[in-house]
Amino acid sequence: MYTGMLHMHRLVVILFLLIYLVKATLLVLNRKDSLQKFSATLKVPEMIISIAFLVTGIILAFNSGNLGPWFWVKMVAVATSIPLAIIAFKRMNKPMALMAVMFIVYAYGISETKSPSFKADDLSASYSAADPAQMGQSIYEGECLACHGAEGKGGASGAKDLTSSALTPDERLDIILNGKNAMMAYRDRLSPEQIDAVAGYVETLAAP
Ligand code: HEC
Numbered sequence: 001m002y003t004g005m006l007h008m009h010r011l012v013v014i015l016f017l018l019i020y021l022v023k024a025t026l027l028v029l030n031r032k033d034s035l036q037k038f039s040a041t042l043k044v045p046e047m048i049i050s051i052a053f054l055v056t057g058i059i060l061a062f063n064s065g066n067l068g069p070w071f072w073v074k075m076v077a078v079a080t081s082i083p084l085a086i087i088a089f090k091r092m093n094k095p096m097a098l099m100a101v102m103f104i105v106y107a108y109g110i111s112e113t114k115s116p117s118f119k120a121d122d123l124s125a126s127y128s129a130a131d132p133a134q135m136g137q138s139i140y141e142g143e144c145l146a147c148h149g150a151e152g153k154g155g156a157s158g159a160k161d162l163t164s165s166a167l168t169p170d171e172r173l174d175i176i177l178n179g180k181n182a183m184m185a186y187r188d189r190l191s192p193e194q195i196d197a198v199a200g201y202v203e204t205l206a207a208p
Contacts (some may be wrong), residue, residue, distance in 0.1 A: 002063050002158030003181045009056035013111075015049050017104055023089060024097040032092065039089070064182070065147035065156025073116040077107035120188040127194055136201030139194055144202075147183070152205035157182040162205045172206065173199045 019042060026035040039046075061067065081103035088096035109118050123143065129135035141150075148154045152162030158181060165172060176199055179185035186195060 002060070002155075005056055005059055005063075006158065006182055008052070009060055010111075012049055012052045012056060013108060016046075016053050017101075017108060019046055019049070020085060020101050020104055024094075024101045027089070027092060027097050028094050035089075035092075063157065065154065065159060068114065070110050070114050070116050074107045074110040077103045077110065081107065114184045120185065123189045124191040124194055127190070132193070132197040132200065135194065136197035136199075139190065139198040140201045143186070143189075144198065152202070159183065162202055165206045169199070169203055169206075172202060176202070 022038060023035060026032075026038060061071075064071075081100045084096055084103065085100035087093070088100050110116055113120070115121055126142065127135055127139050129138065140148075145154070147156045147159035148162055149156075149159075155161065167175070173195075175183065176195060177185060177187045186198075190198070
């Protein structure tokens with residue numbers, strides 16, 4: 001359910017972004033007649049898209065397991081963009097329209113990278129231990145538990161039950177490295193040793 005909602009949210013956001021982009025482009029090119037025609041034609045679809053944007057976003061937020069600081073930065077960017085766009089297109093103000101587009105593109109980039117700087121946060125310094133098993137468990141508890149639950153059965157953000165995983169250890173490792181759907185990639189967030197340690201810990205949950 002969550003993952004389907006995530007795909008729908010992304011689709012709706014892309015449509016929303018495209019409408020913004022076309023409108024801002026027409027405004028910047030002084031094509032005011034075309035802008036008015038475009039806005040009038042898309043009035044109802046735009047309303048539906050905006051509502052779907054909001055509703056899918058709220059459903060996702062309430063069912064998410066781990067909303068880091070990036071989420072709040074994104075919220076501020078979206079909350080800045082929308083009133084800015086409404087005023088910009090009403091007053092035909094080009095700089096404001098461009099700013100609105102920039103904020104929404106920025107919010108989109110944060111979502112895709114789960115980071116306000118579009119760069120994965122390096123978490124590796126938070127975990128160090130002589131004993132890899134201990135380190136694996138600490139990383140799991142610090143980074144994975146919010147979605148996967150203490151025993152691996154949790155399902156927040158559409159997380160898969162790790163205790164009934166049908167994947168091979170290599171496939172599981174691949175998802176930890178590269179992420180999938182709501183799960184972020186850990187390739188650049190943890191060191192290779194830390195990835196091995198947490199993957200090892202996941203194997204103890206998958207095959208207890
Ligand atoms: C934001 C929530 C979230 C966090 C945090 C998270 N995961 Fe996930 N995880 C998911 C989701 C969602 C899936 C399912 C992806 C899919 O197949 O659609 C998943 C799938 C997996 C799978 C594959 C399971 C299977 O059988 O398909 C593994 C293994 C896994 N996660 C390990 C981890 C580890 C290890 C961490 C911490 C380093 C972690 N996850 C952190 C959400 C999360």
